[in-house]
Amino acid sequence: MKRFLEGSLTIAEFVRLCRPEVITAYPITPQTHIVEGLAEMVADGLLDSQMANVESEHSAASVVLGASAAGARTFTATSSQGLMLMAEVLFNIAGLRLPVVLACANRALSAPINIWNDHQDSVSVRDSGFLQFYAENSQEAGDLTLLAFRIGEHQEVSLPVMVCVDGYLLTHNSEIVDVPSEVEVKRFVPPFQPLHKLDVAHPLSLGLLFEPAYYMETRYSIEEAMARALELLPAAEADFQRIFGRALTSRVEAYRCEDAETILVALGSVIGTMKDFVDERRERGERLGVLKIVSYRPFPREDIYRVLRRAKQVAVLEKAVSLGSDGPLVSEVRSVLYDRPERPKVSGFVVGLGGRDIRLSTLEEVMEKLPGPTVTNEYIDLKTEVEVS
Numbered sequence: 097m098k099r100f101l102e103g104s105l106t107i108a109e110f111v112r113l114c115r116p117e118v119i120t121a122y123p124i125t126p127q128t129h130i131v132e133g134l135a136e137m138v139a140d141g142l143l144d145s146q147m148a149n150v151e152s153e154h155s156a157a158s159v160v161l162g163a164s165a166a167g168a169r170t171f172t173a174t175s176s177q178g179l180m181l182m183a184e185v186l187f188n189i190a191g192l193r194l195p196v197v198l199a200c201a202n203r204a205l206s207a208p209i210n211i212w213n214d215h216q217d218s219v220s221v222r223d224s225g226f227l228q229f230y231a232e233n234s235q236e237a238g239d240l241t242l243l244a245f246r247i248g249e250h251q252e253v254s255l256p257v258m259v260c261v262d263g264y265l266l267t268h269n270s271e272i273v274d275v276p277s278e279v280e281v282k283r284f285v286p287p288f289q290p291l292h293k294l295d296v297a298h299p300l301s302l303g304l305l306f307e308p309a310y311y312m313e314t315r316y317s318i319e320e321a322m323a324r325a326l327e328l329l330p331a332a333e334a335d336f337q338r339i340f341g342r343a344l345t346s347r348v349e350a351y352r353c354e355d356a357e358t359i360l361v362a363l364g365s366v367i368g369t370m371k372d373f374v375d376e377r378r379e380r381g382e383r384l385g386v387l388k389i390v391s392y393r394p395f396p397r398e399d400i401y402r403v404l405r406r407a408k409q410v411a412v413l414e415k416a417v418s419l420g421s422d423g424p425l426v427s428e429v430r431s432v433l434y435d436r437p438e439r440p441k442v443s444g445f446v447v448g449l450g451g452r453d454i455r456l457s458t459l460e461e462v463m464e465k466l467p468g469p470t471v472t473n474e475y476i477d478l479k480t481e482v483e484v485s
Contacts, residue, residue, distance in 0.1 A: 097275050103234040103266040106273050107173075107199050107259070108133030110238035112143045113281040114245045116171040116197075118163035120148035120156045124178040125211050126263035127201040131173055153178035157185035157196075164194035165302055167293035169245070172196065175263060176203035179217045183224070189256045190225025190318060192302050195248035195288075196256040197241070198226070202364070202415075203263040204450045212451020213263040214415040215363060219392075219424050225318050227257040227325055228393040229346070230363040234271040237261045239336070239344050240390070242276075245285045246332055253325045254291055255318065260392075262365040264451070276340050284339050322394040329391065347396040349388040350403045352378065356385030358466065359404055359440075361429060362413040363389055366447070366454050370413075373459045389425075397432045404429070405438040411462050415448045422472045444472045452477060 101109065107130050111119075119138075121131040137143040146163075150156045153174050160170040174182060179200060189196050200218045204210040218228060227248065231237035237259065244257035261267055292300060306314060329346040336344040351371055353359055360370050367388045374384040387403050389396070404410055412426040421427075426444030433439045445462050448454045461476050 097277070098272055099275050100270055100272050101234065101275075102129065102268060102270045103237055103261065104129035104201070104268065105133045106234045106238045106271075106275075107241055107261065108137065109275055110241040111171050111197075111199075112137050113276065113278055114171075114197075114242065114285050115143075115169065116145055117168040118146045118148065118160060118170045119172070120150055120159045121173045122150055122153045122156050122178060124153070124175050126203060126267045127173045127175040127178070127199070129267065130199055130201070134171075153181040154185060157182040157189065160196045161185055161189050161192070161194060164189070164196050164290075165192065165294050167288070167290045167295070169249070169288040170196050171198075173199040173201065175201040176205055176211075176217045179221060180205065183221055186221055186224040186226060186256070188303065191314060193254045193291075193318075193321070194256060195245075195254055197244045197248060198256065198258045199241070200258050200260045201263045201267045202260055210450040211263075213265055214449045214451065215260070216416045216449075218258060218260045219416040222393055222424070225255060226393065227255055227322070227391070228260055229257070229390055230260045230392060231262075231266060231390075232365055232367045232388060234266055234269070235273045236345070236390075237266060238273060238275070240346075242281060242285055243332060243336070243344065243346055247325050247328060249288050250325075250328060251289065251291055253321050253328065255321050255325065260364065265365045274340075274342065280339050284335060326391070326394040326396060345388070345390050347391045348399045348403060349390065351386040351388065353385030353387060353403050353407075355383055357383040357408045358411065358463075359385045359387050359407045359409075360411050360413060360459070360462075361387045361389065361404075361425070363392060363425065364415070366413065366415070369454055369456065370459065373456050376456070395428055400429065400432050401436065404433065404440060405436065407440040409466055410440050410442045411466055412442065412444045413447050413454075413462065414444065415446075417446055417449070417473065426472060441470055443470050444474065446473055446475045447477070
């Protein structure tokens, strides 16, 4: 069914279709509408779920940890400082192998206070053990939510999943989306069957103290689960196409890259602007393409290499920084190409921090800088010192 929905309510509707048993979150802009929408569905009898009111994001994460450990399908959402307050618990959720689904409405981190979009929040917890998927538009935000429950709860994976959605740019914009039926979603997202759960009839312990003799193996098991998740994504894409009659991109999407000499790489909603830019440049005879990375964790190294290997140059645009070092995304793209027989020049550009607009002129500036020396943390559209003062 086609519906005209705000991005946040699209996520809420797709979460409802997955039938979570426990939902909780603490209000923080721009995430709030997601859980407000779900709370209204529960109040109206459209969703049979327990809504837990909590006093902080740390508590919200703790509630879904406990509920998931007891065998319930769970969902939460947050943004920015809220995600940072959750961080302690996020590592526990992943370490306990609990498939919590979390929607992150991406927002800049303080200080200074900024409520607009970039990716610094989710990128900062990329090593927590959560899978991370980044949406280009509202439809993808909903579809990736379905994928999150399916892949995270798969017994060969059993890991939490973060669906990252650009704050305001997607959460507060309305688009026409294809909302599937409950019957279709039940075929794609089977009932949650946890491998282990807290049960008084069959007592077990979770989260015990692990001495040096055993701790490293727990990290290795998560690494193996990430690899299995990556292996399971193609089959999930095929099932999605068969059940819903449309495609789902879960790893990478290559746009006009077949003969591209220059490829632009990014995460999230900026991809739409990049596609328009490439179309315009193609009309001038320039051979440009776009690589959209959807799965940031697990990182689809071989898929990325297959797309980039024949290009002459690659421009990685990222809305996050690793202060004092190379950019987080450009570092990983370069690691994919390191010591490979075919290896394009890779430069990294910082764009859109704190919600600054990424326009066609921004991409023009990137293209002007590409022929020069390789750069790593080249800030684009940066105001001069005089303008700042």
